[in-house]
Amino acid sequence: MKKKLLIIVTFAVVAVLLSLGYSFIVKPPKITPVSTSEFLGLVSEGFNTYKQYLNQYGDNIIPQEITVDVFSDEITIPAGEKKEFGFTVEYDGLYVLSCEQKGEDEGGYKDIEFSMQIDGEFPFDESRYLYFPKKWLVSKTRENDFMGNQLRPVLKELDEWYESEARSRASYVSDSIRFYLKAGAHTISLNPADYGLKLRNLVFISYEPPKPYTEPDVADYKMSAKPITIQAENALYRSSPSILEQIDRTSAATTPVCSGSDIYNTMGGSTWSERSSSVTWEFNVEQPGYYQLHMRALQDYGGGISSYRRIYIDDKIPFEEAQIITVPYSIKWQRVIAMAGDKPAWFYLDKGRHTITLECTLGEIEDLVEVTSNLLKDLNRVYRRIIMVITTNPDPYRDYDLTERIPEVFEEMTRIRKVLDTIAGYLIYKGGGSGSQTVLFERLGDQLKEFLKKPEKIQTELSYFQSNISAVGAWISERDSIPLELDWLEFVPVGASGSDIKVSAFTQIKHTVERVINSYTHDYNIFSTSKPFYNSVDVWVNTGRDQLQVINQLCNEFAAEHQIGVNLKLVEPGTVMMAVVAGTGPDVNIMGTVVEP
Known part of the structure; x- marks a missing residue:
């Protein structure tokens, strides 16, 4: 009995040690936090x-x-x-x-x-x-x-x-x-x-840099104006034709409400994510004065990463703090207010027509992404130099004598490892501790440390090294994409409140019920041209709804030019073959498999 108890206790101790990541056996290397000023020293490194x-x-x-x-x-x-x-x-x-x-x-x-x-x-x-x-x-x-x-x-x-x-x-x-x-x-x-x-x-x-924000005294400022609401889908300009209006059926608070037929009621989303891409809206001010900028926004992309936008009023940045407006990650629609420090910013607007432009920017992580991008180039250069000697499929038992044949690579590894520690330290400094953000850089730094200590491990861990480099590339791509979806923008004057971003539970339930009913009465897989034509063709498509929207737009342009209607229908794979045999097939089938007619 005592022997069994001893075995159970031993296994329990081992399990605890394993769950703690061997913290009592092997002390993990400590990464020293790096301040912003120290980190910015890396940003200026590079050639021209x-x-x-x-x-x-x-x-x-x-x-x-x-x-x-x-x-x-x-x-x-x-x-x-x-x-x-x-x-x-x-x-x-x-x-x-x-x-x-x-x-x-x-x-x-x-x-x-x-x-x-x-x-x-x-x-x-x-x-x-x-x-x-x-x-x-x-x-x-x-x-x-x-x-x-x-x-x-x-x-x-x-x-x-x-x-x-x-x-x-x-x-x-x-x-x-x-x-x-x-x-x-x-x-x-x-x-x-x-x-x-x-x-x-x-x-x-x-070049005239924007001046720092000066908070006006609005305590005794009287305004009778109402909030100026701009529907985001009604943009004046955009910097790219790939920035598109979107359809949101999930919320009854999104205006205009969409529960049945397609209504484009938001702007952007994943189509508005490229650096420097921008959208411009026009609005009219009836009463001059001070206004706050509110937005109903959705940023549920990227798994916890914030989006950033720069504000232009009449093609000029109104003040320095308007260069970075942060939209935190959230799976729900949220109210975003343009801030100056920890307080909402006031914008002075004259009477008349104005424009507001929101531009994608990397904001607070701009320097971090640039340093990591340069690091990725260095890592790829090291990897290419290594495989020139040992190939992509090295012999794990051969001595390639790498320290003698490519000594400059080991010097580069030493430098890169210091950069990795600096990046990890900066992330710890910004995030308050080590976590998922730093694991990748710590892991890669440990691997380079092992390569420097035991060069013979390079050929046995080459594929793992390549995977870590690819992970750095994925990390950059994820942060270089800064999507944002907007329902509306609103300039709220002194003394007024912004529009609600939510509706009552009853309204939301009613909206959900309408969506369910419409899903049975409305066929979302059928598209047709905007007006009737004497001649028309039936086209079946086996693709995603996003691609179908693009094809439908092309069909409408074709119909307007040639006076031939196009009836599009989204079908499941394999449907065409059975329809042709039954004599009910379409005139045209596109994006099908090679075995289908």
Whole structure:
């Protein structure tokens, strides 16, 4: 009996030790927290990066608005050709490159990318990948099909001249790119990559940073105005045609309410997640005064990661704090208020028409993502150098003598391991302790430490090393995607309250019941053109509903041009074969399997 009891106690002790992760047997390496100022030292590392450039010249602010004309005539630079222009600068300082462009067929849905040199040299690496953002707007009023479903509006590029400032996709800084120019004569060279560049009025405008927020005294401020509500789906412009209106049936508080036929009642979601992508709305102010900005927002993407937006009022950032508006992760719709520090911010609006623009930005994690992205490049370079010697399928029993053949790789591993510890330490500093955010970097750092101590382990753990590198890439991609879905934006004046973001339990239950009933009376798998035609074809599609929406939009454009109606139907795989045998098949079947007719 005593022997059995001893065995049970022994197993219990071992189980406890295992559950504690051997914390009493092997003490895990301690990662020292790293402050923000220490971490920012990593951001400036690299060769000729934009961040280095800003660190060197970022304080050269011109105290007055200066415009440096390069040319004013309309010009076209064919793809692959480089054109050079001369200009003269009177004051040293930072400038933003601006131009006027017009909607053209060339380039299609893409922003036209180009490289730029000043005085025959690239100012920084990111200047090889510049672009002028386009503006897209709804080309016509919304229409419904025969089923009462609202059709997604057709977008077109603004076909008049409009201003645009140069940006870079290669930079994690999401606002306009700034260039330092000394007084004197200079040259600028533009070289478009894939499509011709058509523009006019190319100028350098002195950069004016937004001023810090100053809280106004609104205690005795009297206003009789009502909140100004802007439906998010009614956008004026967007920077990309891929930013789309969405349908939300889940909440009765979403306006307009959608419980039956399709109604596009929100904007963005997963389609509005790319850095620097933006949406602009127009609104009218009847009474001048101070207003707070409220939004009904949903950010349930990314598993706990916040989204960030930058605010522009009439194309200008109103104050420094408006550069980062945080939308926390939540599986429910939430009210988001533009803050300045820990208090709601007040925006002064004159009477008349205004615009508000929300732009995707990485916000507080911008530097973290950039450092990790540079780290990923270094890790991939180390991996490629290793497999050049041992191949992707090394012999685990062979001595490759790596320390003698590629000693520089081990020096790089030592440096990378310090960077990994710094990133993990910074995450601990920001998060208050070690956790799921730091595990990846700690694990990879431990692996590199093992490689440095025992190089022969590289060939046995090569696939594990590759998996860890891939995990870093996935970590970056997850944080570089910053989606956000909006129901409405609202400017709330002094003394007023914002609109409710929730409805009563009874209203929500009623909405849910209506959805259930409509699911039996409304066939969501059938789409048709917006108006009847004498001739029409039946098309069956075996794909997802998102792809079907795109196909339906193309069919509506086809029907309007050729006067032939298209009746789309979403079907299950294998349905077509049985329908053809029964003589009830469609005229056209697309996206089916190769064995189907």
